[in-house]
Amino acid sequence: MQKQREDLITVVNPKSPVSEAYRRLRTNIQFSGLDKPLRTLLMTSTGPEEGKSTTLANLGVTLAQAGHRVVLVDCDLRRPSLQDIFGVDNAVGLTTLFIEDRSLDLQHAAVLKETSVANLRVLTSGQLPPNPSELLSSQRMGKIIESLKAQADFILFDSPPILAVTDAAVLAQKVDGVVLVISAGKTKRDHAVKAKSLLEKVNAKLLGVVLNNVRADSTVYGY
Ligand SMILES: Nc1ncnc2c1ncn2[C@@H]1O[C@H](COP(=O)(O)OP(=O)(O)OP(=O)(O)O)[C@@H](O)[C@H]1O
Numbered sequence: 760m761q762k763q764r765e766d767l768i769t770v771v772n773p774k775s776p777v778s779e780a781y782r783r784l785r786t787n788i789q790f791s792g793l794d795k796p797l798r799t800l801l802m803t804s805t806g807p808e809e810g811k812s813t814t815l816a817n818l819g820v821t822l823a824q825a826g827h828r829v830v831l832v833d834c835d836l837r838r839p840s841l842q843d844i845f846g847v848d849n850a851v852g853l854t855t856l857f858i859e860d861r862s863l864d865l866q867h868a869a870v871l872k873e874t875s876v877a878n879l880r881v882l883t884s885g886q887l888p889p890n891p892s893e894l895l896s897s898q899r900m901g902k903i904i905e906s907l908k909a910q911a912d913f914i915l916f917d918s919p920p921i922l923a924v925t926d927a928a929v930l931a932q933k934v935d936g937v938v939l940v941i942s943a944g945k946t947k948r949d950h951a952v953k954a955k956s957l958l959e960k961v962n963a964k965l966l967g968v969v970l971n972n973v974r975a976d977s978t979v980y981g982y
């Protein structure tokens with residue numbers, strides 16, 4: 760039995776108001792892709808520990824629960840966490856695919872790991888490289904993304920904070936849309952503005968923001 764962290768509230772308690780909020784996020788994303796289908800999506804935030812990975816994981820679960828084939832990719836090659844959230848092995852993963860002569864036939868490479876959620880697979884980080892930004896900006900990364908598209912309807916990419924290192928801005932150019940996670944009471948307003956302008960500078964499509972860590976008693980129900 761896989762061990763999974765309680766961060767996966769959409770698995771542990773799908774009827775909770777928090778899970779409902781993740782489903783609302785799923786619906787918003789499904790409707791954002793009306794003009795151009797939105798299949799690859801990057802999750803980032805201004806700084807550390809604002810809830811990027813938790814949001815990404817739960818969004819992935821709700822998309823999978825709606826019957827979509829989903830792959831989550833850990834592009835945080837500095838502090839990866841998807842292996843812990845889903846309780847899967849991280850001996851091979853994304854970085855394995857950069858090793859020369861490694862096949863990009865993802866089934867064959869056996870890097871996509873099944874999770875306890877049907878339709879949801881994870882590509883964990885793999886061994887951490889000395890040069891994450893270089894790997895993520897390479898042509899090879901573009902090819903990996905193309906191969907992933909043959910494997911799923913939605914591919915969600917986790918990343919490090921956008922104000923800390925260039926990785927997220929680099930990836931933002933390679934995906935259909937970006938979601939910025941804002942942590943209530945933690946993310947600074949000017950940092951959020953800075954993140955937005957960094958994304959604009961690389962012509963990324965900012966789909967919107969997720970407000971995380973909102974107190975339950977301040978949730979507004981109704982219309
Ligand atoms: N809405 C929430 N309510 C309670 N705890 C949360 C919430 N969102 C995230 N957390 C917790 O906060 C911690 C950081 O979350 P998470 O790992 O998702 O952030 P992150 O932005 O990916 O961090 P990092 O910058 O290290 O990658 C985790 O322990 C997670 O369980």
Ligand SMILES: [Mg+2]
Pocket residue numbers: 811812813835838840917918
């Ligand atoms: Mg994270």
